Amino acid sequence: MIDINFKNISIESIDLPVGGKRKLSVSVLRADLLHPIISGNKWFKLRFYIEQAKTFSAIATFGGAYSNHMVATAAACNMYGLKGICIVRGEEPSVYSPSLLQAKALGMQLIFVSRKDFEGKEVIKQAYRSKNWFWINEGGYGIEGANGASTLHDYINPHNTHIICATGTGTTFAGLIKKALPHQTVIGINVLKGNTSIINEINNLLTKEEQLKKYSMLHEYHFGGYAKHPKELIDFMNLFWKATSIPSDIVYTGKLFYAVNHLVAQDFFTEHSKLIVIHSGGLQGNYSLPNGILHF
Ligand SMILES: *Cc1c(COP(=O)(O)O)cnc(C)c1O
Numbered sequence: 001m002i003d004i005n006f007k008n009i010s011i012e013s014i015d016l017p018v019g020g021k022r023k024l025s026v027s028v029l030r031a032d033l034l035h036p037i038i039s040g041n042k043w044f045k046l047r048f049y050i051e052q053a054k055t056f057s058a059i060a061t062f063g064g065a066y067s068n069h070m071v072a073t074a075a076a077c078n079m080y081g082l083k084g085i086c087i088v089r090g091e092e093p094s095v096y097s098p099s100l101l102q103a104k105a106l107g108m109q110l111i112f113v114s115r116k117d118f119e120g121k122e123v124i125k126q127a128y129r130s131k132n133w134f135w136i137n138e139g140g141y142g143i144e145g146a147n148g149a150s151t152l153h154d155y156i157n158p159h160n161t162h163i164i165c166a167t168g169t170g171t172t173f174a175g176l177i178k179k180a181l182p183h184q185t186v187i188g189i190n191v192l193k194g195n196t197s198i199i200n201e202i203n204n205l206l207t208k209e210e211q212l213k214k215y216s217m218l219h220e221y222h223f224g225g226y227a228k229h230p231k232e233l234i235d236f237m238n239l240f241w242k243a244t245s246i247p248s249d250i251v252y253t254g255k256l257f258y259a260v261n262h263l264v265a266q267d268f269f270t271e272h273s274k275l276i277v278i279h280s281g282g283l284q285g286n287y288s289l290p291n292g293i294l295h296f
Helices: 042-051 069-082 098-105 113-120 121-127 143-156 171-179 200-202 231-244 251-263 283-288
Strands: 011-014 025-030 060-063 082-087 109-111 133-135 160-166 185-190 215-218 274-279
Touching: 011 143, 011 231, 042 060, 042 069, 042 133, 042 274, 060 069, 069 082, 069 098, 082 098, 082 113, 082 121, 098 109, 098 283, 109 251, 109 274, 113 133, 113 160, 143 171, 160 251, 171 185, 171 215, 171 274, 200 215, 231 251, 251 274
Parallel strands: 025 274, 060 082, 060 133, 082 109, 160 185, 160 274, 185 215
Antiparallel strands: 011 025
16 A cells, blocks of 8 residues: 655755865755655646546556656555556566556556557547546646646745756656746756757746746756666765765656756855755666665
C-alpha cells in the first residue's frame, strides 16, 4: 500500500561542496522525502488531474520504460482506487525495468506500442475512444499539471530570492513561475539536450501576465543528454552526498545540484541571494547503475 505523508517534506539548509565562503544561503526543498518511489514533483503534478478523473472508468497516460511519471500515476491510481493504464513506448521487453515492475505491482495495466506508433498519441487515444478513460499527457504536461506543481510553492519561504528546479517537460517549472513572488526568479535546469523549444511549451502553460515574471532556463547542464551520466556527474553526486548527506539521481537532481554548485562557484548570484533548490526525487533512477558506483 502506498503511504504518502506531506508532513515528510522539509526544508534543509546546506553548504555546497564549492570552495570558499560566499555570502548567500542555499536550502533544499526535500520533496523527495514524500515517498521513496514516487518523485515528489510527479505527485504534485498529478493531484488536480486525479480529482478530475474520478468520474471516469480509468486514468490512462503515456511513458517510457523508465518513466517516473508512469510509476507516480500507478501509485496515485492505486491510492484512490482508480484503474491505471499506461501506453508504454517500445515493444514489451523480456526483462522489465524497475519502473515497469513497480507500475505493474501497483496494478497498472501496461500496453506496449512500437516507438513509431508511440509518436502518434492522438491516433492511440482515438483507438480507445469508446473506453471513457481520462487521459493524462506524457510527463503530466499540461495546465492542470502546472497548477498542481504550483502548490509546491506553498512550502517555499517568501524570503527566498531564487527557486531552482530540474526540468523535463517544464511543467513543474511553469507551476513554480505561476506562484513566484515579484522578487523571486525561477531557474530551470534543462536535463534534455537540444530541446530549446521547450520554452514555447512552458509559455503555453502560462498566462500573459505570468510570462512577464522573472524566469530563465539554462541549457548547459544536460551532460550529453537525457539520463546520460558521465563520470564527472557521478563524482559530483558522491561529493554532494559527502557534503550534505542528500542523495541525488543521475537523470534530474544530480544535474540540478551540479548546476547550482557550478553557478555559485562562478558568482552567478548576487551577494545575499537566498536560493531554494527543489529536490524533486527520482532516486529510483539510480537502480540502473551497477552497485558501488554511488556512495549512498
Ligand atoms: C519528472 C521529473 C522532473 C521534471 O519535471 P517536469 O515537470 O517534467 O519538468 C524533475 N525531477 C524529477 C525527479 C522527475 O522525476
